[in-house]
Amino acid sequence: MKWEKAFERVDDHRWRIPKGTVECMRTDAVVFASEGMLPSIASDNAPLQAANVACLPGIVGDSLAMPDIHWGYGFPIGGVAAVDADHGYISPGGIGFDINCGVRLIRTDLRREDVSKHLDALMDALYLNVPSGLGSKGLKKLNDEELSKVLEYGSEWAVRNGYGWDRDLERTEEGGRMEGADPTHVSDRAKKRGIPQLGSLGSGNHFLEVDVVDEVFDEGAAKAFGLSEGMVTVTVHCGSRGCGHQIATDYLADMGKYVRDNDVRLPDPQLACAPLSSDIGARYFSAMSCGANYAWANRQMITHWVRESFEKVFSDSAESLGIEMVYDVAHNIAKKERHAWEGGSGDVLVHRKGATRAFAPGRPELPMAYRDVGQPVIVPGDMSTGTYVLVGAEGAMTQSFGSSCHGAGREMSRKQAVRTIRAGDVKREMRDRSIVLRSGSDASLVEEAPSAYKDLETVVDVVVGAGLTGKVARLTPIGVVKG
DNA sequence: ATGTTC
Numbered sequence: 001m002k003w004e005k006a007f008e009r010v011d012d013h014r015w016r017i018p019k020g021t022v023e024c025m026r027t028d029a030v031v032f033a034s035e036g037m038l039p040s041i042a043s044d045n046a047p048l049q050a051a052n053v054a055c056l057p058g059i060v061g062d063s064l065a066m067p068d069i070h071w072g073y074g075f076p077i078g079g080v081a082a083v084d085a086d087h088g089y090i091s092p093g094g095i096g097f098d099i100n101c102g103v104r105l106i107r108t109d110l111r112r113e114d115v116s117k118h119l120d121a122l123m124d125a126l127y128l129n130v131p132s133g134l135g136s137k138g139l140k141k142l143n144d145e146e147l148s149k150v151l152e153y154g155s156e157w158a159v160r161n162g163y164g165w166d167r168d169l170e171r172t173e174e175g176g177r178m179e180g181a182d183p184t185h186v187s188d189r190a191k192k193r194g195i196p197q198l199g200s201l202g203s204g205n206h207f208l209e210v211d212v213v214d215e216v217f218d219e220g221a222a223k224a225f226g227l228s229e230g231m232v233t234v235t236v237h238c239g240s241r242g243c244g245h246q247i248a249t250d251y252l253a254d255m256g257k258y259v260r261d262n263d264v265r266l267p268d269p270q271l272a273c274a275p276l277s278s279d280i281g282a283r284y285f286s287a288m289s290c291g292a293n294y295a296w297a298n299r300q301m302i303t304h305w306v307r308e309s310f311e312k313v314f315s316d317s318a319e320s321l322g323i324e325m326v327y328d329v330a331h332n333i334a335k336k337e338r339h340a341w342e343g344g345s346g347d348v349l350v351h352r353k354g355a356t357r358a359f360a361p362g363r364p365e366l367p368m369a370y371r372d373v374g375q376p377v378i379v380p381g382d383m384s385t386g387t388y389v390l391v392g393a394e395g396a397m398t399q400s401f402g403s404s405c406h407g408a409g410r411e412m413s414r415k416q417a418v419r420t421i422r423a424g425d426v427k428r429e430m431r432d433r434s435i436v437l438r439s440g441s442d443a444s445l446v447e448e449a450p451s452a453y454k455d456l457e458t459v460v461d462v463v464v465g466a467g468l469t470g471k472v473a474r475l476t477p478i479g480v481v482k483g
Numbered sequence: 484a485t486g487t488t489c
Contacts, residue, residue: 073484098484135486193486204484245485332484414487 003042006051007031013466016062017051024055024267029063032400032466037458040411041069046076052267053081058088058275060348061341064400066355067462068409068454073097074270077354077410080403083276085336085347089264090281091273092255092288094351096332097248099291101206101239102173103329103356103378103406104299105389106306107225109322110232110314112212115478118313119436122210123479125309127438130208130302131200132483134441138199138301147195148183154293158300164307168300170367171325173357174335176296178289185287186243187250194243194294199301203444203483205407206238208302211386211475221391221472224373225326233475235387236302237380239332244291251284276349285334285349292333299328326389327376331356331406337365339401350401358392358404358469377469381408381456383448383482384433387475388460395467404468408456417452418443426450430480439482448482 007015010030015038017029029050033041041047046069053075054063060082069078074093081094115122131138142150149157155169155176169175183191201208213231216222227233240247255272258264258280264273274281303325307318314321334351359366359375366375375392385408396402412420423442426449430437439445463469 096484101484202484203487206484239484242485249485 003047004038006047007038013462017047019054022051022055022267024265025051026059027054027062029054029065031065031069032462033067034458034462037067040454044071046071049074049076050079052271053079055267056081056083056089056091056271056273057264058083060084060344061401066405067459068354068405068407070410072353074268075351075353078405079353080350080355080400082339082348082350082401085349086277088276088349089273090276090285090334090349091271091351092248092252092284093270093272094353095288095334096353097245098239098332099244099247099288100295100330101332102295102299103331103380104236104303105326105376105378106234106303107227107322107324107326108232108310111230112232115232119479122309122313123436123438123481125313126208126306127481129305129309130481132202132440132481134203134483136200136202136483137196140199142195142198144191147191150198150297151183151186151290151293152181153177154296155300158297163301163304168303168325172296172328173330176300176328178292180286181289181293182286183290185283186247186290190243190246190250193246194241197241197243198294198298200241201238201302201483202241203441205448206483207383208481209235209387209477210479211235211477213473214476215474217471217473218391221373224370225376225389225472226324227326227389227473234306235378235380235475236299238298238302240291240295240298243294247287247291251287254280255284288334292330296328327378329356329378337402341401348401350403352403354406355403356406357402358396359402360392360394360397377404379405379407379460382450382453383477383480384429384435384450385456386477388456389472389475390460390469391472393467393470396469399466400468404463405459408453408459410452411454412452414447417447417449421446421449421451435477436479437482444482
């Protein structure tokens with residue numbers, strides 16, 4: 001299959017893979033992209049995966065893919081699919097192994113010039129205080145009972161235990177806690193992996209970044225989000241560590257068995273799924289919610305250590321330094337939401353796998369401070385180019401079940417990056433851009449090299465051009481901690 | 484993403 005030929009042009013930002021391209025498709029697949037991005041998108045199996053997702057039982061609307069689409073497990077990364085809340089199927093491959101991998105944006109009252117002379121000390125403090133790297137362990141020793149509370153209460157547990165402030169919860173998607181998260185649906189093995197790792201960044205594409213607000217595009221939204229030009233911000237990208245990974249692994253095995261036992265017809269075994277209303281489907285959703293809560297507690301603890309790091313370096317309190325959360329978004333999760341789409345409306349389960357919720361103004365899920373503005377959408381690029389702050393727009397509600405992109409997206413596979421890039425080149429590039437880098441592993445530097453990623457501007461231009469989001473601000477890195 | 488093939 002020549003996938004570039006399979007794309008039918010809808011407009012400058014939308015390409016349709018029509019129902020029938022893959023035999024079992026129940027609906028079309030629509031990829032948000034510019035024409036120039038199509039060869040890259042068609043260079044791996046991602047378009048086939050977007051088409052395969054259209055075979056998911058109970059899917060409503062189109063199978064969607066964001067412009068940062070690339071090859072994933074079952075679903076493409078960048079994939080969005082909504083299924084009927086009563087009759088639809090839930091698929092762990094539509095959420096991903098790193099359940100509630102997500103991004104948190106924190107603002108400060110500090111300006112670039114306040115931080116530049118202390119930047120090395122700040123990066124040392126952040127590297128010391130926030131555990132990072134493959135197999136990294138948290139600083140808090142948990143027992144089984146505490147871990148169960150983390151799984152059930154998420155960020156609420158963290159704040160209740162001294163990691164952050166009550167108002168942080170309002171600035172977290174879902175309040176940092178999925179309802180219905182029952183720890184008894186999480187295996188002992190997942191719990192065992194989760195206990196030592198809570199409060200750690202991890203490895204891979206996870207990072208902690210200190211940025212400066214470089215350009216503001218929407219003064220009104222930026223003001224509502226507490227952002228202004230020249231301000232120093234911190235971006236945290238991490239997930240549910242080995243705990244979420246084990247939950248995904250456990251339930252993929254169980255759902256594989258469900259699919260075989262019940263003769264569910266799927267184009268790819270990696271799309272293993274079960275009715276949301278079935279015992280196994282409901283148990284997975286509950287366990288996934290536990291994984292999501294773990295990730296929120298994780299980012300909340302890291303937020304606390306970020307505040308402590310600034311307090312130490314700037315000899316002032318986090319309150320008086322204005323270290324406040326802007327927002328925390330999940331980008332690997334399934335959520336029960338009410339939506340309208342072409343041809344219907346109602347309660348659905350939205351799978352977002354490498355895609356961010358991007359609710360337009362007016363949605364009741366948004367905190368009051370953002371209700372009239374829209375949801376902050378935080379879109380990190382590669383480690384050298386920084387992060388975009390976008391805001392959810394009406395187009396997302398009508399076209400993409402309130403969703404947008406989650407990052408630049410990989411251009412090269414990890415293997416390909418290791419083959420063609422050297423750690424020294426990455427370090428030099430960061431130095432040339434005057435970005436202070438703290439990293440424990442040359443291997444992860446190479447896998448996450450800037451040249452292994454797509455161009456963030458191109459990705460953002462598509463979601464803005466398609467009306468899914470609006471541009472608010474661009475953040476440029478001055479310091480990066482890589483796992 | 485990940486105790487990178489329990």
